[in-house]
Amino acid sequence: MNKELNVSNLEQRDQTAASERAQDHVQHDRLQSVIAELATFGGRSDGGVSRETLTDPDLQARRYLIDLARSRGCSVTIDDCANLFFRRPGTSDLPPVLTGSHADTQPVGGKLDGAYGVLAGLEVIAALNDAGIKTLRPVEVVAWTNEEGCRFGPGAMGSSAFVDPSCLPAYRNSVDAKGVRFGDALELALEAVPDVPRRPMAEPMSACVELHIEQGPVLERALVPLGVVTGIQSVRWYRIQVTGTAGHAGTMPMDERVDAMAAAVGLAQQLYAYQAVEAGEKLRLTLGRWQVSPNSINTIPGAVEFTVDVRSVDEQVLVQFEAALKQITQAYSWAGKIEFESIFSRPPTHFPAAMLALIERACTRASSRASLAAPLRMTSGAFHDAMYLAEHCPTAMIFVPSKGGVSHNAAEETAPQELFLGVQALAYAVTSLANA
Template identity: 75%
Template sequence: MTFQEQQAAERAQDHIDSARLQDAIAALAAFGGRGDGGVSREALTGVDLAARRHLIERARALGCEVSTDDCANLFFRRAGSADLPPVLTGSHADTQPVGGKLDGAYGVLAGLEVIAALNDAGIRTPRPIEVVAWTNEEGSRFGPGAMGSSAFVDPACLPAYRDAVDGAGVRFGDALDAALAAAPDVPRRPMRQPMSACVELHIEQGPVLERAAVPLGVVTGIQSVRWYRVTCAGMMGHAGTTPMGERSDAMATAVAVAQQLYAFAATGSGAPAGTELRLTLGRWQVTPNSVNTIPGAVEFTIDARCVDEAVLERFEAALGEIAARQGGKVGGKVGFTCFFRRPPTLFPPAMLALVSQACERASAQAWLPAPLRLTSGAFHDAMYLAGHCPTAMIFVPSERGISHNAAEATAPHDLFLGAQALAYTVAALAHR
């Protein structure tokens, strides 16, 4: 790092204003705010559009140019002194049906706080800096999640996304068009624009940092994931008249498959030390779902995650063996398909080194422990940006590891330190 880079990074870090950041978090949380302290602000709803307008005005007040693209991603640009690809930071502003006030929103607001700090410090960066609010990261109203960031990186995804429908039958494309029409004063820009680097600041959404009593995490990457759909076929019959030994019960088959999958995961499945296979059997559908009818069909989903891709390979092989073995029994008939897979995301060493330096300085100045390196168990927009430009992430602790919940919380001082680490990283990158 050059002397100029380090000087700008330190000055930016030292000008982060904790009170201003807290005020910004509270102001955005009012859009969809609930009496229990949570936030309900699903993507492209009326309350989300109002929150977007709030962010637009806040960014303009900081001197930023605002633009959007065909997926309604919002970009807040602080000009640089040279015509160079910008440094990107930010996250998303949509929430789960009942979420907290920090998930996603913190990264967007901390990005704007970095711009405010640069303004206060009188720092002009050679590269522009852009803060982004990605569209529909959560995927709770329209699936899949991370639509905005994935479409930005690969615009060919957008036509299929536009056909996604929410629970009320509203097409994502129609909601998207309405959102763009609601901001006629925001100019449109092309997607997949060059970026020099990307840094996303986020709450951990897990217990690792809090348990270690460490305020900052350097995220080394994001776990690999595979999603499966398992189908178990049987024959419907009367619950009272069909003897147990003569049943073809799809639920009994599904339960047997589930037990064997959990048993496989419990053995560690050969996962290297410090890692584990994380297994979730999520959505269940039973046919005919009647209290007095033997199930004739059961379908359930599997979410399997691990840092080590080889572990997921072994899991998929085990799933095939279990399905074949169980399907060979009376009433078995088990099938499965993998409908989503994503290899692990590994952030580049040079970005990790810079983020570590930023976190170490922020922690040291607060007389707190040095940052911890950890892997993200959740998806983030950075997962897609990593295929577009050098990317990194910073985590701050989540109290009791709770997120996607009204009880989601992080201590104000930890949020402050996270913003300080982000400011250092962004300012340094914007001088390169």
């Protein structure tokens, strides 16, 4: 028994040593170089990046990633949703450890959102190569398709379809603002990489770790370089349709109007008041998309449609909000019509305790060796591909700070040292999981 225990302890020490060596072989300048290179695909004069999914800049960026991965010894495959996988072999054929994120951006985005996670994964591959580390399990880096959802809806198409391939047929019928079908854009993307073999979807993964910029101000305000993400908050989306009567702006008396905009504004004020008085910081409320008809400067609006996005770490808070939304819309007194419907609902994601403990060890070593503050446990307020992977395998996330909390913006920025520390933490975690 003692001999078996000693062998087990020795193996544990070897695994820890490998994780530390991988962490210590991450290269700051190499990481910064590829971040700058990828940002040229769809790069803007203001420093931002416009690389919406499956556009020409995105297809060019994909080719860059394929070539970069191959230069680091990876094999490359692609699935039916055009998700790209870059694989470093292990000493066994056990299910791999997955890391990565997405390379598509908002119409005016930054160079880090999503792209950082993909390039971080490829830097982990390079660090493992430099350190001469062989892992038991393969390590795969993924670039998911259409995480942003700004060209084709919904977002996170690639990761959700990978986990549940039955989603893909409906996704293929999604149409962008120019009338292009996602399915047609997908076929063009697949045809653009004839040298990349196709692979099945929903393949087993042993674990997944996603590294991402925070996209909020919490870490920066706390002066903490690394965040251990405990989960992703719950979200619900609604569409509210307000129907009145269009009329002439100059001839219709104010007290005789059935003005859809006036009613919509009144509803919005009540919703904001509910958030402020009843929920406070427990609820995040956004009325994000407005459509007015006929949208003419001298016509009383006959119809207004707007969306409601509510998020909370507590699902019960959203249950209460929906009840309040029903009450507010039903009780609103006017001559027109108000309807609302739920268009999306996602429960909270909670990452496993064992994964959180590993991420905390990885982040603690990276930050302590840089003489910086210990990592902070926090919840993600934004969607990430990790929320779907959490249904497929043990999953976790690491955050690095966003300056000013800014993201989805050309001004998006994270200090180079913090980006470096994030990859160091990722390298430790991925290597540990790949040897388990």
